[in-house]
Amino acid sequence: MSEGRHEDESQTRPSGISTDVEVGAAHAIQPPRLENGEKRTDTEADGQNDQVELGSSGRNTTQEKPYSVFSTNEKRIIILAGSLAGFFSPLTSSIYFPALGTxxxxLHVSNSxxxxxVTTYLILQGLAPMVIAGFADNMGRRPAYMLCFTIYICANLGLGLQNSYAALLGLRCLQSAGSSGTIALANGLVGDTITSEQRGAYIAFASLGGLLGPTLSPIIGGLISQNLEWHWxxxxxxxxxxxxxxxxxLFLPETCRKIVGDGSIPPPPLNTSLTDVIRHKRRAKRGLVFDAAEQAELRKNYRFRFPNPLATLWILFDPASLVILVxxxxxxxxxxxxxxxxxxxFRDEYGFNDIQIGLVFIPIGVGGILAAFxxxxxxxxxxxxxxQRLGITVVKGVRQDLTDFPIETARIQVALPILLANGVFVIAYGWTVGHKISLAGPIIFLFFLGYCSIASYQVMNVLMTDLWPGQAAAATAANNFIRCELGAAASAAIGPMSKAFGQGWAYTFWALIYMAFAPALLIISRRGIQMRSAKKAREDKRSARRKEKMNRKG
Structure with missing residues (x-):
């Protein structure tokens, strides 16, 4: 079976949790169980020598078909482009903060x-990717990007022309629906091209857009609202x-594995970019012929379906995923x-103007950038x-069946200490800003908050992609849904809570809830393998029942 077909089947599984946790960088289970036994014939693949080591028995090494035919530089450019497209979601959200009072x-309305x-923006930011992710997994990444940016551009045009609070509220929701889908799409690009052991190395590329948003957009927003009319x-x-x-x-290639497999299959006309045309012509000249049977198989499922959020909702019903997402x-x-x-x-306690408020967000972005690298x-x-502890050898760039690999433990051991430290910094920030302590205090804590928030989010997002390798966009949409809905609640509540209890107790309340829940990740860390095995068993039973029903009907 070809790799493209295997990926297609993995994406249509009801529960999505794959037993094929992706691996590759210096080591593989002895002997490695590859998803296919095809010899590698495409030297374009990863720009590196991806040899499979069969162990120390003295057998000769063989080259296996890689996970993606895109070269290392092509992967970096693709992921960077998706990350910069995802920049518009945090940009649109954060550019607004310094101008809230203005x-x-x-508009002659209250700050509340x-x-x-902001709250409605976050609500739509959580809901929209659930729809876009399903659309992108069926129709491809490029049509989904076209849809998102068309909606986003139209919403910005309307917001630039409106002068009422009702129009602002409604169009901000439409603006959020257009921009927020790009976050799920960016992680879909990562899942299409990168295996698990490489994801840490690609975090900086994948996170650049999200990091630039909190850093640059408040400064831009402060400069615009201070010197120009707020419609600008x-x-x-x-x-x-x-x-x-x-x-x-024009240039972003199609990467969806349900459409182009490992990247060697030419995409349909709607999904084709200029780079796709050029790349496949070059491959043809070098004699790298694509598998026509695989292309025909992939095209069977290529048709427009009304966007369906069920794939994302199914992820939310998985207990392990739900704990991670909460x-x-x-x-x-x-x-x-x-x-x-x-x-x-900062306006009330320190008397800052819009530009100064924008500058306050710089430490958050600097901390986030440091976290990425x-x-x-x-x-x-x-x-x-x-x-190494388990005596496993990882094969670079090749997905393998690592059913017994403790992927949850490997990720949570990194994330949990950072999560708990972040709660401490939230409490410290609330009390320092609430008591108007020297400006250096809250600024320093904002830096650590930026570092810990982004670092922990990145690790947990990587874990979600590990658990749902065939549905990276849907997994990210589920992540986005939970974080945005909880973020909307916190954004709506923090103002009244700060007035009622003071800044210190308001932020302490949220931090304690968060820190009390974080240890639940230890359960996932310890029982992750068993939970995946039980889930796989339930999937097999459901699949067997479906086949039995189909045979009876036949």
Whole structure:
């Protein structure tokens, strides 16, 4: 069976949890159980010597078909492009924060009313990817990007022209629906091209857009709202997205494995970019012919289906995934509470203007960028440490059946200490800003909050992709749903709570809830393999019942 077909089947499993946890960088179970036994004939693959070591028995090594035919540089460019496309979601959210007070005055509404536009934005930010993820897994990444940016550009045009609170509230929801889908799509690109042992190394590329948002957008928002009329926030987003969309549509290749397999199958016309045309012509000249039978098999399932969020909802019903998602969501709920409350807190307590409020967000972004370039190495190191402890050899760039590999333990050991530390920093931030301690205090804690929030989110997001390798976009959409809905609750509640109890107790409340839940991850760490095995057994029983029913009907 070809790798493309295998991936297609894995994506249509009801529960999505695959027993084929992806591996590869220096070691593989002895002997390695590959998903296919095809000899590697495509030297384009990963730009590296991907040899499979069969052990120390003295047998000759053979080259196996890689997970993706895209070269290392092509993977980096693809993931970077998807990450920058995902930049528009945090950009659109964060550019708004410094101007909340200005917009409230301009529209003659209260700060709570304007904060409601943040809450509704986050609600749609959680719901929209659930629809987009299903669409992207069926129709491909490129059509999904086209849909997202079309909606986003139209919403920005409307926001630039409106002058009422009702229009602002409604169009912000539409704006969120367009921009937030790109987050799930970016992680879909990662799942299409990267195996588990490499994901730590690619964290910086995959996270760049999300990191630039909290860093740059509040500064941009502060400069615009301070020096121009607040509508220019949306005119700026309209112009910027329009300029970015043109090269994205022209050059981003299709990577969805249900459509192009490992990248060797030419995509349908709607999914074809200029780079796809050029790349496949070059492959043909080198004699690298694609498998026509595999292409025909992939095309059987290529048809428009109305976007269905059931794949994402199914992930939410998986107990292990739900624990991981809630822990991640509570972590980011604290982050959103701080981001939303910072505008009022620094304006009221320190007398800051819009530009100064924007500058306050720089430490968050700096901490996040540092997390991206350090967390990945830690994630990969712990992965290899467990492989060596178990006597496992990892085959670079090849997915393998590692049913008994403790992937949950390898990831949670990195994430849990960071999660708990982040709760401490949330409490410290709340009390320092609430008591108007020297500005250095909250600024330092914002840096550590940025580091811990982003680092823990990255590791947990990697774990979700590990557990759902055939449904990376749907897994990210589920992650997005939980974190945004909890973030919306925290954003809506932090203002009234701060007024009623003070900044210190308000942030302590959220941090304690989050820290009390985090140890539940230890259960997943210890019982992850058993939970995956039980889930696989239930999947096999359901599959057997379906086949039996089909045979009876036949």
């Amino acid at each position: 917009i409230a005055k301009a 009313d304007v904060n409601l536009t 926030l949306f005119w700026f987003l309209l112009i910027f997205s329009g300029v970015f969309t043109v090269p994205l549509f 822990a991640t969501g509570l972590n980011l709920a604290c982050f959103y509470a701080i981001s939303t409350g910072a505008s009022a807190a 350090t967390t990945g190495k830690l994630v990969d190191w712990n992965y290899q440490r467990h492989a």
